[in-house]
Amino acid sequence: xxxxxxxxxxxxxxxxxxxxxxxxxxxxxxxxxxxxxxxxxxxxxxxxxxxxxxxxxxxxxxxxxxxxxxxxxxxxxxxxxxxxxxxxxxxxxxxxxxxxxxxxxxxxxxx
Numbered sequence: 001x002x003x004x005x006x007x008x009x010x011x012x013x014x015x016x017x018x019x020x021x022x023x024x025x026x027x028x029x030x031x032x033x034x035x036x037x038x039x040x041x042x043x044x045x046x047x048x049x050x051x052x053x054x055x056x057x058x059x060x061x062x063x064x065x066x067x068x069x070x071x072x073x074x075x076x077x078x079x080x081x082x083x084x085x086x087x088x089x090x091x092x093x094x095x096x097x098x099x100x101x102x103x104x105x106x107x108x109x110x111x
Contacts, residue, residue, distance in 0.1 A: 011072050072090065
């Protein structure tokens with residue numbers, strides 16, 4: 001059996017990737033979509049995207065990310081937790097081949 005805890009993961013070193021939330025760590029909930037997910041609108045988030053998706057992200061919406069794009073989101077309950085960088089929750093999104101998971105827009109999730 002493979003011990004995943006010591007295996008290299010595709011998101012290792014993600015903090016060196018393009019930081020989507022560079023100047024806005026409190027992403028809020030302007031659309032009401034987040035609600036209670038990801039600690040809701042009070043949460044602070046640091047969101048990073050790999051090179052495959054970074055150029056798309058820096059363009060204009062709607063964003064059509066290519067297969068292999070990885071987004072890593074650090075979620076913190078509030079500003080205090082974010083400042084301390086404590087108790088972060090990681091959510092990893094990986095864009096899969098078209099048609100793999102139409103119900104999720106072909107995104108795979110690791111939490």
